[in-house]
Amino acid sequence: MKTKIAIVEDNRGLRESVVEWLKGAGEMKLVAACPSAEAALRELPPQKPDVVLMDINLPGADGIECVTKLKPLLPETQFLMLTAYEDAQRIFAALEAGASGYLLKRSSRDQLLQAIAEIRQGGSPMSAQIARKVVQSFQKTAPAQDFALSPRETEILKLLAEGLLYKEISDRFGNSVYTINAHIRRIYEKLHVQSRSQAVAKFMKR
Numbered sequence: 001m002k003t004k005i006a007i008v009e010d011n012r013g014l015r016e017s018v019v020e021w022l023k024g025a026g027e028m029k030l031v032a033a034c035p036s037a038e039a040a041l042r043e044l045p046p047q048k049p050d051v052v053l054m055d056i057n058l059p060g061a062d063g064i065e066c067v068t069k070l071k072p073l074l075p076e077t078q079f080l081m082l083t084a085y086e087d088a089q090r091i092f093a094a095l096e097a098g099a100s101g102y103l104l105k106r107s108s109r110d111q112l113l114q115a116i117a118e119i120r121q122g123g124s125p126m127s128a129q130i131a132r133k134v135v136q137s138f139q140k141t142a143p144a145q146d147f148a149l150s151p152r153e154t155e156i157l158k159l160l161a162e163g164l165l166y167k168e169i170s171d172r173f174g175n176s177v178y179t180i181n182a183h184i185r186r187i188y189e190k191l192h193v194q195s196r197s198q199a200v201a202k203f204m205k206r
Contacts, residue, residue, distance in 0.1 A: 003120055006032040006049040008040040008066060009082070010058050014105065018053065018082075021109045028116065037066035045073045051116050054099070056083040056090060064090070064097050071098035078119045082112075088133050095201035101125040101163075124163040124196055131162060147203065153187050156180065161200040 005028050009015040015033055022030045031047040034040040037058050044052065052070070056063040067079045080101040081094045091102055101119050103112065104127040115125035149157065152173075159169050170180045184196075193199045 002027055002029040003051060003116065004029050004031045004047065004049045005051050005053065005116065006030070006034070006040070006044055006047060007053040007082075008034045008037065008044075008058065008063065009053070009055045010035050011055075018112070021112060025113055028113075037061035037063065037069075040066055041069060044070060044077075048074060049077055051078050051080060051119055053080050053082045053112075053116075056081060056085055056094065064093050064099075067094065067097040067099055080115060080119055080125065082107075086127075086129055086133065091130060091133060092201045095197040098195065098197060100195070100197050102130045103127050104129065118163075118165075121165055123165050124160070124200075126163055147190050149187065149190060153183055153190075156183050157187055157199060157203060160184070160196050161203075 005022055007015060007018050007022075007030070009018065012035070015035065019030060019033055022028050031049050032040075032043045034043055038060055040052075052074075054063045054067055058066065063081065063083070070077070071079070078101070079099040080103060081099045082103050082105055083090070084105050086104060094102060101115055101124050103115050103125060107115070107127060111127075118125040156169060159172065164172070166177050166180050166184070170177045173180070187199055188194060191199050191202050193202055
C-alpha cells in the first residue's frame with residue numbers, strides 16, 4: 001500500500017516542486033497540498049495522511065500550532081517539519097507539539113524521500129545541523145535523576161533523540177526489540193508523554 005502524503009506550505013513554487021518530487025516516487029501518493037494551516041485543518045482529517053510535510057512560517061496560524069491541533073485528530077499521522085528555521089526554540093516547540101522529524105528546506109529530493117521512509121519505519125529524521133543542535137542541547141540538560149530515569153533509560157532516550165530506530169537501539173545494546181520497547185514504555189510513563197518526540201522535547205526543555 002502506498003504511503004499517503006500531504007504537504008502544508010504557503011510558498012507556491014516550493015509546494016509545487018515538492019509535489020512533483022512526490023509524484024515521481026512510486027511508493028507514495030499525494031492526498032493534499034495546502035497553502036495554510038487553516039486549509040490543512042479542513043482538508044487533512046478526512047484524508048488521514050500517513051505523513052504530513054509541514055512548514056512552520058505559514059500565514060495565519062503557524063505550522064507548530066497546526067501540528068498541535070491536528071495531532072489529536074490524526075494520532076497515527078507522522079509530522080515532518082520542512083522549514084528554513086534551525087533555531088533550538090522552534091525545533092523543541094515543534095517536537096513538543098508532536099512532530100517526529102525536522103528537515104531543512106534546502107534538503108535534496110533524495111534526502112526528503114529518505115526522511116519520509118525513515119519516519120514511516122519509526123525513526124525521527126533530522127537534517128545534520130538539526131541533529132547536532134539536539135545532541136548539544138541534550139548534553140546541557142538536567143541530570144536523569146530529575147525524572148527518575150535509570151542510566152540505561154537515559155542512554156536509550158539519547159539514542160531516540162539522535163533519531164535511531166528501535167531495531168538500531170536494540171542492536172546497540174544487544175537486547176531484543178521487545179526489551180527496548182519495554183524500556184521506552186517506562187520512559188514515557190516517567191516523563192508523562194505519549195511519543196518519542198514529546199519525550200525528547202520534554203527532557204531537553206527541562
